[in-house]
Structures are given as C-alpha cells and as structure tokens.
Amino acid sequence: MSRIEQVTAAAYRVPTDRPEGDGTLAWDATTLVVTMVRAEGMTGTGWTYAPAAAAGFVGEALAAVVEGRDALAIPAIWDALVRQVRNAGRPGLAGYAVSALDVALWDLKARLLGTSLAGLFGPARERVPLYGSGGFTTYDDAVTAAQLTHWVHELGIGRVKIKIGESSGTRAARDLRRVALARRVIGDDAELYVDANGGYTAKQAVRQAERMREHDVRWFEEPVSSDDLAGLRQVRQRIGADVAAGEYGGDPAYFTRMCQAEAVDCLQADATRCGGYTGWFAACAIAAGHNLEVSAHCAPNLHLPAAAATPNLRHIEWFHDHQRIEAELFDGAADPSGGLAAPATGEPGHGLTLRADAARPYRTA
CATH class of the missing domain: 3.20.20.120 (Enolase-like C-terminal domain)
Structure with a gap:
C-alpha cells in the first residue's frame, strides 16, 4: 500500500494579457487553484480554475479525508470525497476542489507506477x-x-x-x-x-x-x-x-x-x-x-x-x-x-x- 502522506493546495491569481469578456461576464484576472498529493517521495499535481476559496476548502474539508489512504485506490477516495461534500453541494466550489484533488491523485498514481498518465x-x-x-x-x-x-x-x-x-x-x-x-x-x-x-x-x-x-x-x-x-x-x-x-x-x-x-x-x-x-x-x-x-x-x-x-x-x-x-x-x-x-x-x-x-x-x- 502506498499511503498518502500529505495534501496541500494553493491559489494563484494571474492577470489576463488584456481585458477579457464574453456574453455575460468580464474579467481581468484568472485564479488557478493547484493541489498536490504526496506518497513515497512522489508528488501528484492537479489544478482547477476557481475562486481561491477552493484551496481553503481542500485544507478545511478534504485533506483529512485523503491523507492516510492508499494512493492507488482512487475510486474509494473519490467516493469518500463526494460523500464528504454532501452538504456543501457537489457542483460549484466543492466540485472544483474535488476535481483538482482527483487529477492530482491520478497523476500521483501514474508516477508511483512509473508510467505516463496517457x-x-x-x-x-x-x-x-x-x-x-x-x-x-x-x-x-x-x-x-x-x-x-x-x-x-x-x-x-x-x-x-x-x-x-x-x-x-x-x-x-x-x-x-x-x-x-x-x-x-x-x-x-x-x-x-x-x-x-x-x-x-x-x-x-x-x-x-x-x-x-x-x-x-x-x-x-x-x-x-x-x-x-x-x-x-x-x-x-x-x-x-x-x-x-x-x-x-x-x-x-x-x-x-x-x-x-x-x-x-x-x-x-x-x-x-x-x-x-x-x-x-x-x-x-x-x-x-x-x-x-x-x-x-x-x-x-x-x-x-x-x-x-x-x-x-x-x-x-x-x-x-x-x-x-x-x-x-x-x-x-x-x-x-x-x-x-x-x-x-x-x-x-x-x-x-x-x-x-x-x-x-x-x-x-
């Protein structure tokens, strides 16, 4: 078993190269939320484009659900994450956080197995x-x-x-x-x-x-x-x-x-x-x-x-x-x-x- 030792998240606000807008919104910066999951000296990285609060939500509500689990057992971890966000609502902010973690978990699994994700x-x-x-x-x-x-x-x-x-x-x-x-x-x-x-x-x-x-x-x-x-x-x-x-x-x-x-x-x-x-x-x-x-x-x-x-x-x-x-x-x-x-x-x-x-x-x- 490859136990997950640590889960972290950080948010980065990156200005656009010029003002951007569409039919219903306009913005001048985009926030990237990056999650990292560590096991056996390897780090998996995931990310999403979401409010910075998604990074805080990872630390507040999700990290403890992931840490200590088998890094190769992603279906079980994903199911636990979805149950954890029941009252927070699966779409929206909680969905962004779960998504970034899941990507990090798959990246970590591939690295532990010594193969590309593809x-x-x-x-x-x-x-x-x-x-x-x-x-x-x-x-x-x-x-x-x-x-x-x-x-x-x-x-x-x-x-x-x-x-x-x-x-x-x-x-x-x-x-x-x-x-x-x-x-x-x-x-x-x-x-x-x-x-x-x-x-x-x-x-x-x-x-x-x-x-x-x-x-x-x-x-x-x-x-x-x-x-x-x-x-x-x-x-x-x-x-x-x-x-x-x-x-x-x-x-x-x-x-x-x-x-x-x-x-x-x-x-x-x-x-x-x-x-x-x-x-x-x-x-x-x-x-x-x-x-x-x-x-x-x-x-x-x-x-x-x-x-x-x-x-x-x-x-x-x-x-x-x-x-x-x-x-x-x-x-x-x-x-x-x-x-x-x-x-x-x-x-x-x-x-x-x-x-x-x-x-x-x-x-x-």
Missing part, C-alpha cells in the same frame, strides 16, 4: 483534435484578427471560436459584424464556432443563427443559458445546427435531463469541475450511451491525457486564457501546431510540473 488510461488516439478559443467581446477588431491569424495561418489550427452575445445580447449587430470579420480572417476552409455564454433569449438566438448562416458557423455554444433546456431544444429544432449546452459541472441529474431533452449535439465536459478524471470518464460513458460525442471544456493541457483515452471525443477547447497560464506556470505544456496535440508519453504522470518560481509572484492563498 499510458495508464490507455490511448484511443495518439493526438487529439483541438480548436483555438478566445475572440473575447472586449477585443477590438485588430486584436481579434491577430489572434485568429495566429491560430489559423501561423499554427495551422483549422477550428476557431469567438465570443458573441455581448452585454447579455444587447449588442447583436456588433456580434454579427465580429462573426463576419472572423470568417474573412480565417478564410473559407477553417471551421468557425461561436459562444454566446447564455447571453441570448431563445428567439433572439434563432434570429442570430439565421443571420450567421452566410458565414458557415458550425458550432453555436450556449445560445441561451445551459439551465434553459426548453430554450436549447427550441434553438436546436429551429436551426438544426450543432449546439453545445454548456459545460457539465458535476450535477448528474442535470446531465441526464440535458441528454434526454435532446438539446445537445455534443456534450461539453470539464474535468476541472465535474470530479476530475474520474468524473470525466463517467460523463463520457453516459454521453456515449446517448450516442453523443464529448468536447473538453478549457484547461487544455489537463484534459489531454483523458481526451486521448476517450473514443467518443470530438475535440479539446484550446482556451487562450488557460493555455497562456499553463504554458507560463508549468513545464511540459503541449504544442497545438497543426490543430492536434499529443499528451506526454515519455514522462511520468500527466507530464506537467508546476514551476514554483514562476507561480510564486501570483500566489494569493
């Missing part, structure tokens, strides 16, 4: 398709065009996504103008996706979708709030396009309702919110049972090993904000050139190591 999971593919994601509503045309040009014409990424639904849907004309700009920049061959982050009403989303047809938009994400299943169904029935209902945050009842409502063409799952890698594979199995593909939401480097092991994967969101942080604060970040990324196979675990010196200036908890 090897431990078993590959369904060697490289994972991805799409460039950013195009924030706060960007002017020049910044938007430069980012899209970098992805498509410099890195060779053939799929890109921009944010629309600006100011909760009150700037629909600017949204359409930005979609037209994106298509002009990327050309006819690249796939164009949009994400309204729930900024529109259902009827407004249908109108916008009709107006975007001339620009060949292939993916319309969260046209209305992901809680509005009736609205999602209405949009899907009216426009017949791919619609992602938004990220799965760890509520199994919501997940099942979403699939049964036939409101989605492809499920977005987020391992940093839905229970780590354990939650990811459970979500992917349920999705497969409904004949749905899965797209990984954000945290691209964290998702790579699991995404490569998922037969019904469509792609990973190569989210600008998170990729920038992971490349700056971790050694081992992947290269997205050509629109495909490969998980680490020559290093133990997920292959990423926190660079303590780089992270230290951003630490808040």
Whole structure:
C-alpha cells in the first residue's frame, strides 16, 4: 500500500494579457487553484480554475479525508470525497476542489507506477483534435484578427471560436459584424464556432443563427443559458445546427435531463469541475450511451491525457486564457501546431510540473 502522506493546495491569481469578456461576464484576472498529493517521495499535481476559496476548502474539508489512504485506490477516495461534500453541494466550489484533488491523485498514481498518465488510461488516439478559443467581446477588431491569424495561418489550427452575445445580447449587430470579420480572417476552409455564454433569449438566438448562416458557423455554444433546456431544444429544432449546452459541472441529474431533452449535439465536459478524471470518464460513458460525442471544456493541457483515452471525443477547447497560464506556470505544456496535440508519453504522470518560481509572484492563498 502506498499511503498518502500529505495534501496541500494553493491559489494563484494571474492577470489576463488584456481585458477579457464574453456574453455575460468580464474579467481581468484568472485564479488557478493547484493541489498536490504526496506518497513515497512522489508528488501528484492537479489544478482547477476557481475562486481561491477552493484551496481553503481542500485544507478545511478534504485533506483529512485523503491523507492516510492508499494512493492507488482512487475510486474509494473519490467516493469518500463526494460523500464528504454532501452538504456543501457537489457542483460549484466543492466540485472544483474535488476535481483538482482527483487529477492530482491520478497523476500521483501514474508516477508511483512509473508510467505516463496517457499510458495508464490507455490511448484511443495518439493526438487529439483541438480548436483555438478566445475572440473575447472586449477585443477590438485588430486584436481579434491577430489572434485568429495566429491560430489559423501561423499554427495551422483549422477550428476557431469567438465570443458573441455581448452585454447579455444587447449588442447583436456588433456580434454579427465580429462573426463576419472572423470568417474573412480565417478564410473559407477553417471551421468557425461561436459562444454566446447564455447571453441570448431563445428567439433572439434563432434570429442570430439565421443571420450567421452566410458565414458557415458550425458550432453555436450556449445560445441561451445551459439551465434553459426548453430554450436549447427550441434553438436546436429551429436551426438544426450543432449546439453545445454548456459545460457539465458535476450535477448528474442535470446531465441526464440535458441528454434526454435532446438539446445537445455534443456534450461539453470539464474535468476541472465535474470530479476530475474520474468524473470525466463517467460523463463520457453516459454521453456515449446517448450516442453523443464529448468536447473538453478549457484547461487544455489537463484534459489531454483523458481526451486521448476517450473514443467518443470530438475535440479539446484550446482556451487562450488557460493555455497562456499553463504554458507560463508549468513545464511540459503541449504544442497545438497543426490543430492536434499529443499528451506526454515519455514522462511520468500527466507530464506537467508546476514551476514554483514562476507561480510564486501570483500566489494569493
């Protein structure tokens, strides 16, 4: 038995490279919560993008549940963690904390066994398709065009996504103008996706979708709030396009309702919110049972090993904000050139190591 000796967590607030916003929120910094689990001289690392309070929650409520247990018995630990957060609510802050710990546990297990996490999971593919994601509503045309040009014409990424639904849907004309700009920049061959982050009403989303047809938009994400299943169904029935209902945050009842409502063409799952890698594979199995593909939401480097092991994967969101942080604060970040990324196979675990010196200036908890 490899007993877990110590569990720690820390929060890092990293400023954005410029102001960012979407249909319903705006921000100038992103908080990374990192968990570390130690056993037999090895350290497993996990992380999530969440309020700094998630780091405190790990120490207050979860560390004692994990310490002393067998590091290889992850299903038993995960079950104990889920029971521990019963009254705190499995989605939300507690879900972020459980997710980060689960990722750290899987990373630790692979390191203890002397193998890569991709090897431990078993590959369904060697490289994972991805799409460039950013195009924030706060960007002017020049910044938007430069980012899209970098992805498509410099890195060779053939799929890109921009944010629309600006100011909760009150700037629909600017949204359409930005979609037209994106298509002009990327050309006819690249796939164009949009994400309204729930900024529109259902009827407004249908109108916008009709107006975007001339620009060949292939993916319309969260046209209305992901809680509005009736609205999602209405949009899907009216426009017949791919619609992602938004990220799965760890509520199994919501997940099942979403699939049964036939409101989605492809499920977005987020391992940093839905229970780590354990939650990811459970979500992917349920999705497969409904004949749905899965797209990984954000945290691209964290998702790579699991995404490569998922037969019904469509792609990973190569989210600008998170990729920038992971490349700056971790050694081992992947290269997205050509629109495909490969998980680490020559290093133990997920292959990423926190660079303590780089992270230290951003630490808040």
